Amino acid sequence: MPIVMDVDALMEFLRREFPQVSEDFVIEEVTEELTTVRLAVGERHLRPGGTVSGPTMFALADVGIYLAILARLGPVALAVTTNCSIDFLRKPASGRDLVSKTRILKLGRVLVVGDVLIYSEGDDRPVARASLTYSIPPRA
Template identity: 35%
Template sequence: MPAPSVAAIQAIMREGVPLAAAWGIEVLAAEAGVALVRLPFRPDLLRPGNTVSGPALMGLADVAMWAALLSVTEGRDESVTSTMTVNFLRPAGAVPVLAEARLVKRGRRMVFGEIILRAEGSDDITAHVTTTWAVIAPAG
């Protein structure tokens, strides 16, 4: 079966994580275990210092990894985040943020991933994230 479209992955993500819809997170690309996701600028996601907050960046990273997973699971995935390590390297500023997620290893029980976050229009890395997801076997 073909991989779901970007629009389908975005719809699944927004339904499964309503916060992603509330924040307006967009799936720009998702194929073969790699996804590019965008968090639009929102003043309510800023922290003191006029930069996107850590919780918003972590949420973006988490849904970006799910988009990458959905691209290889025919849009059906109930895996859950087990661990997430975030290294904040520099402030993003008051701009949209891009998250590029990729599956590093997909096993039967665990999935390992990496996400790079950047301020839109910048090559500088805002945050480097590694994550592990526990695979939830479908009932049946």
């Protein structure tokens, strides 16, 4: 499915609809095959021991697929997560941003299924893998 919202349109949507978290994320690339989103890791994202927390990595995966969906469907604010399975593969590198790479596997009328790989900046070994399903509200 062709891209209908580019990086600038997605960032504007994120700032407008989710101002509480929009400063955490930078959309780096949107293509028909892949959506790449960076999380600027800060102190608030760390758990005891200095590693990035699981909920932070979940948020990156969830935002990554949400933006990948919007890039294809347009501003569907009420699309919601219906399922997520996440595997934490290795400890993220200390002091580095996280980068997610999202692929849409199935874009149906009601459900979207995608796969997200999360990396520490500068490392080609994923730190987490998530599979997510989203529900798309009925369109008028």
